[in-house]
Amino acid sequence: MRVRGLRHAYGRQQVLRGIDLDLAPGVLVGIVGENGAGKSTLLKILSGELRPDAGTALHQGRFGYCPQDVALNDALTVRQHLKFFKAAYGLADLRRAEEIMNELRFAEYADVGAGVLSGGTRQKLNLTLALMHDPQVLLLDEPYQGFDWDTYQRFWHLADGLRAAGRSVLVVSHLAYDIERLDELWRLDGGILVPDSAVTP
Template sequence: MSALGPVLHVRDVRKGYRQRPVLRGVSLDLHAGQLVGIVGENGAGKSTLLRILAGDLAADSGTVERAGLLGCCPQEVVLHQAFTVNQHLQYFQAAYGISHLTRAFELLEQLNFSDYRHERVAALSGGTRQKLNLVLALMHDPQVLLLDEPYQGFDWETYLRFWDLAAALRKRGCAVLIVSHLAYDASRLDTLYRLEAGVLRQTEQAESGMEAV
């Protein structure tokens, strides 16, 4: 991909399980500074698609090309119950090979999460664990961010902070893809797609700013 091309280029991705087709030819381009949503019913293949885009699952056919660093926030948090928030940050700092935690601390502040740095994951609520999940996906300042049901468990204040963060990421030039069964505040998105019958189609955003499936 050229420097001016998409940071995520997906063409004709297909995937099936035991002869049951799930993805029937998904194509998508995601550009720097773009905020995109994908909605679909439970079982529509959203998580399968996200895993393929992240490189965690092989497609049966089709191509996925990524440019720049990738960040991925799965629906199920993968955290160690006995580790503190700080220990998770240090572990991922080593994994990412970054020299400092400045960006991580900025994200903690943006999500109103700084006071929990010395708490063990076992003591955190589901919504608070999701905040940590999001910080770990972003602390290395990726160019592409993939989010699976990112606001699950968030209270209203955190939900609003999430959209403020999404807007800030857009300004930084990060391409953000949000996958959900509900497209809350669809008017905040640049583009909204629906995954249905294994095919991705662009949809008209609901006038109310919310689309449910």
């Protein structure tokens, strides 16, 4: 992904003041910032959900986006969600989805309705739906919210595997957790990205 000069304002409030970012293949990058810093606005622009006032965001290959707000249909089971997205992505089977479910340890919920799942299990499903088509570029907004410690560790193992497979992974959070796992860490401050010296040279 190549991002150049992204700007966005809500009325007179300038939220993004010129964002430049490169996501190379096989990197795990983090962006942190306080609430209201513009992280969600940035991700909405990168995912194509929101048009910027200026600048460009280009990516190659399959694209995945795991939003912070879980968008599930409570009337459908986990398996029905997978089948729906299988058709939407044009996939031949659910093999990759099943691998992720096993990795995150919630395969036993396949026939359970989304409306009765715990917050953490809903987030597992949210992440699975974003990953099941094996995207080359993946945007994750607070992807581990609601996870217990074991699932949190499994998430990072999954992220490491994606990086090793040459995927570009961007994790956005309001706090910097496990920064030693990242190749780069940026802070969104005052509408611009500032490299964090703890990780980024």
